[in-house]
Amino acid sequence: MTTSPAWKPLDPTQRRVLGVLIEKAMTTPAGYPMTLNAIVTGCNQKNNRDPITTLDDIDVGNALIELAELGAVAEIDWMGRSSKYKHKAYEWLAVTKAELAVMGELLLRGAQQLGELRARADRMEPIADLAALKPVVDALVQRGLVVELTPAGRGQMVTHGLGMAGEPRATFASAPVSAPRLVPVERAAPAPAAPLAANEIAQLRAEVAELRGRVRQLEQKLGGSQD
Secondary structure, three states: OOOOOOOOOOOHHHHHHHHHHHHHHHHOHHHOOEOHHHHHHHHHOOOOOOOOOOOOHHHHHHHHHHHHHHOOEEEEOOOOOOOEEEEOHHHHHOOOHHHHHHHHHHHHHOOEEHHHHHHHHOOOOOOOOHHHHHHHHHHHHHOOOEEEOOOOOOOOEEEEOOOOOOOOOOOOOOOOOOOOOOOOOOOOOOOOOOOOOHHHHHHHHHHHHHHHHHHHHHHHHHHHHHO
16 A cells, blocks of 8 residues: 555546456456456446446457556566456555455445445455444545545445546446436226127117016006096
8 A cells, every 4th residue: 555546537437447356356366367358247247236237348448548547457468378457456546455345346336325335345355344344434535535425324325436527426337327218108908898698698688678668668658647
């Protein structure tokens, strides 16, 4: 860890790529440093990501070049084979291991409650409980790396501070996602009435005939009384 951080705001794809490198270095060190294809897979995996993305090797490759220019990532020659990449986030952010675990989770998921953050960051670096997490988050807030979205207390929401100018802090998604498509709701047509059975039709006809007979009888009586 250094005392002179060099971090700069990152766009959503850069944040997803850096978050993946941080996560894999801590959780699967045997597969780290990572090839371009491995980073693409890590960016698009469906667990521990929000939002789910479909980034390709061009998206991720461009982000890696940009992160390397910023000093957050380094490309290494892996014994003459395909290039591999590692993060330089400890120096770039000037953070401890626990602080980096917190930043990694925020980069991968964006805004979240402290309770969620503790459980998720704990898979990278042990954080016993909220009491242990709070000073870590407070230190990151003081340095502008974490932003408090709601007041301190139960259910407090926080996010990372690496968003670009103009991005709404309440979202600060970790990677771009297409706008939701509104799908019109199809209203179910009313069910057609069940056809009457033959015996029901015959019974109705009989009742109608009986009613007609009674009407004729009533008309005849009324006509006779008037005479």
